[in-house]
Amino acid sequence: MSRNVSEQLLEILIEAGVTQVFGVIGDALNAFAQAIHKHDEVEWIGVRHEGNASYAAFAQAELSGNLAVCAGTVGPGALHLINGLYNAKRERSPVLAVTGQVPVSQIGTGFHQEVDLTKIYDDVCDFQAVIRSPEEAPRLIQRAIREALSNGSVSRIELPADIAEMACEGDDYLQPLFRSRASLVPDDAQVQQLAELIRTHQGKRISILAGAGCRLARDEVIALADKLQAPITHSLRACDIFDHDCPHVAGLTGLIGNPSGYHAVMNTDLLLMLGTDFPYTEYLPHDCTVVQIDSSLPRIGNRVGVDLGIHADVKASLQQLLPQVESQGASEFHDKLTGSFNDWRREMRQAADPSRDHEPLHPQIFTRFINEHASDDAIFVVDTGTITVWASRYISFHSDRRMIGSFNHGSMAVGLPAALGAQLLFPQREVWALVGDGAFTMAMQDWLTIANLGLPIKMLVLHNSSLDLVKLEMEVAGIVPEKDVLAIDVPDLADYSRWCGAEGVRVEHAGDIEAAIQRAKQSSGPFLIDAVVTNGELSMPPKITMEQAVGMAESKAKQAWMALSGDQEQWNNIKEELAAYFDSSDD
Structure with a gap:
């Protein structure tokens, strides 16, 4: 029995590891929902509002690092997905939105519920697979998935109501989903330059500002803080990486931060920004030496002037750096701030x-x-x-x-x-x-x-x-x-x-x-x-x-x-x- 485009789409999603789709059913999605009904591997989670569907998909993508899927039919349903998808974009979580569209013959005529979704989604999506024929569907669907996974971003598949029910084609283009296991390794000379910067600041105040980009490098960051006797201030997203009980932690800075975290960043001589694009410039220093390590080159120097920028993964960078750094002696700066953080915690407990x-x-x-x-x-x-x-x-x-x-x-x-x-x-x-x-x-x-x-x-x-x-x-x-x-x-x-x-x-x-x-x-x-x-x-x-x-x-x-x-x-x-x-x- 021949398969239709909706069934082909679902098979590709199953190959990508998708097990649930969040959405509200509607006419252009009927064929897709029927395909889901035939497969035990994927469950349709019907919600009361499409905005909640996209937030649910964001959560799954953020927690797993795998592709998560939400769906909304034609214009109004697809528009409701936007806010949760923007959240996924800003948190850099791989989410795929499947949106219906009016039949191809009606596009551009002002048909009932027609919306130019390509324009609407242009800012939120890294890639949009706008399907206009069964022949192109498999290649566009697979590319949308690859873009979302490789960039930690949002992709969209637009499936017109008539195309969704057509017999699928292009199976020859189907292939296994390859995922990157690569690490972005730093330049040796830059790591040596950083080690020299640290040596020139020996005996001075050194601080670490760590973000969500340190999730795979927690041990290395703690090891560096231990060698340098540097307090660790972290972003809100990194609360579950550098928790209250973590060694060397001085807490949060920013609008909802605490005094020790704030002073660790603002009163330092050398600030190491690791895996963070901390946005509040009024809580960043402008009169000290700043080093920033980030896997995204555009984020380096985005918030504050940087003396040395290293475009690489934090884990790979610190693994190269640690053997080149000597352990520092006790630091009054470190001890005062981490002690202040513990005092603050006791005050908070009393409150x-x-x-x-x-x-x-x-x-x-x-x-x-x-x-x-x-x-x-x-x-x-x-x-x-x-x-x-x-x-x-x-x-x-x-x-x-x-x-x-x-x-x-x-x-x-x-x-x-x-x-x-x-x-x-x-x-x-x-x-x-x-x-x-x-x-x-x-x-x-x-x-x-x-x-x-x-x-x-x-x-x-x-x-x-x-x-x-x-x-x-x-x-x-x-x-x-x-x-x-x-x-x-x-x-x-x-x-x-x-x-x-x-x-x-x-x-x-x-x-x-x-x-x-x-x-x-x-x-x-x-x-x-x-x-x-x-x-x-x-x-x-x-x-x-x-x-x-x-x-x-x-x-x-x-x-x-x-x-x-x-x-x-x-x-x-x-x-x-x-x-x-x-x-x-x-x-």
Whole structure:
């Protein structure tokens, strides 16, 4: 029996190792979905919104490094995929989007639901396989897969409704999928130059700023830090590479960083930037020697002036460098910063003590207990917002723990759908989704999908009925936060979870927090914790600029004046912030 183009596409995806496709079915995808139905090797995961499909595919690609697939039909369905695909692009995760299209004879006529998807997808995709005949389909499909895998990028296959059902051709072009196992090796002379730079800085302050490009080079980075007695500051994406308990770690820098991480980068004589394109130039030094090692040449010197740039993999570079570097003696700079980091951790632990029983609750108490009870190989999906602050400060992503999110794209509502993708990819591992109420309610329709599938995802929702990070952004800009633009009307989410067929508990008292987290951990199905928390908790950066201080002071002065003038909303906001700040621990 002859196969059609959709069946041929599916066979190529199976050869590439694809086992699941996330999407919403529709007319142009009907033949593709029917092909999936005939094969046990691939499962169609129907979601309630295509945007959640692309976030789920991102999670699988990010965690595995393998190709993940999402799908959306014709114009409207294909457009919904965009945001999650942008997230995959920014995190450099290999994702393939299969999109339907109107019949070829109708393209360009303004047909019902027709959209010029090539133009729309031009920025997000490295390659678009726009199929206009069965003969070209296999070559274009295979190239789309190779481009996504080799570049860690997004590709798209456009499959018109009529082509999808035509008899396939071009089997002669089908071939095994070859994957690169190559390492980008540095130039010997540049490695020697770096070794000489290190020798000339012996006895001076040397720091490491490490990013996600160090994932395969963790041991080498630690070995280098040990030889140089250099503190390691890391990016947010590298939290699960250089965890809180890792030797030589001084913490995070940037807007959600801590003081020791900030000072390690800003007060050094020699900064080694390893596998990072850290974007916040105000948190990078401009008066020291900078070396950058990166596998992407355009990223070298992208953020700060570089004295030496080495275009190579971090692991290969450090393997060549380490034998050429002598061990340094004790470093007061290193010891002071790593000691300061440990002091900061103790302060953070006190701030998250359950004896701080102010109500609404302090959000960091929840992340502290999750850190204590989550398994050593748990996957944490962290959404965008103040939850990112509490997760990065209170959870140590040690052992085989992983953390993913929208850390470069910065999109809300990644948490729930990415947890869906992660749990389906790793059914035996704990998956914790840490989200705010704004992010959860943006994607909450697919909690029903998770409940229907019976996936044991543990969902923490920080419920403060406010877009909290936006409030802080407004205040540092000198703007008075107004309830009518920041407030969100959120129902009892534990009730909602139970309505969906999952478990749920609403937590309003500090004494109930740990028990709720233990219940979630022990649950064999989806479990949602509706954490009623204060919106008065301040998450301050490690260094407050004059502009930020002036903006915050201006906003607070305006709020105080409005409160004194009888504005009850502003008075309530000030009272809550003061109550949250002065709530002390007995620890």
